[in-house]
Amino acid sequence: MNRDSRILRRSLGAVAGGLLALVLVGCGSGATKGGGDATAAGQADPGAFPVTVETQFGSATIPKAPQRVVALGWSDQDAALALGVKPVAIVKTEDSFKNGVGPWAEQALGDARPQVLDTTDGYPIEKIAALRPDLILAVQSGMTSADYDKLSKIAPTVGYLKGRTTYGTPWQEQTELIGKALGRGKEATQAIAAVDQSLAQDAAKYPQLKGKSFVYAYPQPSNGRMVLYTDARTKVLEQVGLTLDPVVSSAPKLNSFSNALSMEHLGSLTSQALLVWYGTPENQQQLESNPVFKGLPAVTSGAYLPVNRTLAQASSAPSVLSIPWSADQILPALAKSLH
Structure with missing residues (x-):
């Protein structure tokens, strides 16, 4: 189901070569099969952990580089993948998406096979808990305070910033937040700059x-x-x-x-x-x-x-x-x- 269809219902009742070369730097070939540990290519920034991320519903303290990331935002998995981290689970967006991701993310996903979670009726808390995540990303999401209370008991949970609406985080901010949580702020800055440069080239x-x-x-x-x-x-x-x-x-x-x-x-x-x-x-x-x-x-x-x-x-x-x-x-x- 497309994101807009779901939001409206609730409210109303291959990537460019230059960028891909940047965001896939150091990606390994390890797979995430059936909810196995996330593949985290490369290394976190020196001194990145522990890190505390303040968001709308509270703070998330991540003590060390996460190995089992659950991405509950509608495109949070893209940001994680671009930074070299392959989540153990992502949310279902389109039935036609092979392995749960759009064609723009397939190369970054590689042979990883994250569990695809259906959130039509809300977050499946028991399934998420069973995945034993050490980080939950819900930046580009419709997470509520009640959702946060449940999810944050499972693992550090990074939502959207205070003042943002549900599903209303700019992609730059999304990438920055996720980069900070993953200890990859430098890579996040580079990825954002690469996209901005790509759009500037398109304008020209x-x-x-x-x-x-x-x-x-x-x-x-x-x-x-x-x-x-x-x-x-x-x-x-x-x-x-x-x-x-x-x-x-x-x-x-x-x-x-x-x-x-x-x-x-x-x-x-x-x-x-x-x-x-x-x-x-x-x-x-x-x-x-x-x-x-x-x-x-x-x-x-x-x-x-x-x-x-x-x-x-x-x-x-x-x-x-x-x-x-x-x-x-x-x-x-x-x-x-x-x-």
Whole structure:
């Protein structure tokens, strides 16, 4: 199930070579089979432990380099993998993901096989405890105070920072927090810099994107509206020069990560580029057959990009591994139609 589908339900009722070479430095070939010890390539930064990480619900003190990491955030495993640590368990995001990770993380995962936890009905506390973790990551998560109380009794638990919303941690901060918890702050800084450099190179490669307006949306026919995103996925696109269309900010606020536009006002989506991900093929067919939708500027100019579930997952929870992969899927297609 895509992250957005689950959050909305609760709220409303191969990686670029340069980066991969950096984040996989020193990765070993050891596997994590059936919940075995995490493979931790390389070494922690000198003097990194013990370390205390202060987050929204309390502090987590990690006495030494963790060997059995459980990643409960939606892309926390990406950050850990990028820093050379292979978790013993991760959360289920998409049924189609082989070994539980997106295609952008498969090389970093290697032959490790973490247990994939279904958190649809909450965190499976007994299963997590049975894994005997020495660190639980829940940075890009919907963890509550009650969840934290249970999880922190099992192992030091690193959630999101005070003041952040659920699933609302910027990818840079996520990487920094996880890097600190793993004792790999230097590698985290390098990984963030590599992604920033990659996006800067994309901006230079596709100058036609600069200043062009865009909307990233999700149709909800049953509710008669379009969800217009304002979260991390739009921030990444802004980093390469695109500009979020004013229609998004003027639409009524839906939740912490999106606004909503009534289908009656579909014609107001006059942005130069339009990205839409769909929960079902039927939703896509219904929207694309709408005469108003067909006449939108982005659609008539060819700057409309239907986003599949894999790409939607990658962009909705961007990470140091998924961002370059997503950029390769999105930017060339948009640049081709934007002049």
